[in-house]
Amino acid sequence: MWFSITHRQYFLCVKKQKSALRRQYILPFLSCYNICYVVPQLVGKMPSLRPLFWKKYPLAALNADEWEALCDGCGQCCLIKLEDDETDEVAYTKVACQLLDCSTGYCSDYVHRKNFVPDCIQLTLQKITEIAYWLPTSCAYRRLYEGKNLPSWHYLNTGSRKSVIQAKKSVAGRCISEKEINDDDIDEYIVRWVR
């Protein structure tokens, strides 16, 4: 009995009635998007990004730029997720937020996203304590929150943004916009490539 899911979180109670779907938007990932393209070149050169900050300091000790720089831009958290209301199991679908560009895996209008997705929220340390359970296990924020290292393919380790695609962690080319599906069919889009 899938009951919810998503990043923008759909809290959808399939158990009761698919049509009685309630949407709650949670877009933490997108809050990290704005620095994605520049960080590889800036690490070590920009004073606000301390060398190896992701290894040396806990999340609570990161400055704003370092926090943003953690995002690998995978876009997985922009996919709608479903949660079983009995087992609490979370399953990802390949259905993406209306603003996600499924060809690139990035938000198509980050600056104005609130105009289209008012409930989009910013990922903060406090918020992680509430939502870590549904963030992808590869998510940099979840991993550091759980005391783990960044994955070997993370761009902060490789120096290249392409590594997230090479590691098959990006949703680019693998998702479908929520605008293209019928909400009632959401559970037909569950995928296993997001864990």
Ligand code: SF4
């Ligand atoms: S899942 Fe984590 S690392 Fe990936 S885009 Fe979302 S916030 Fe960034």
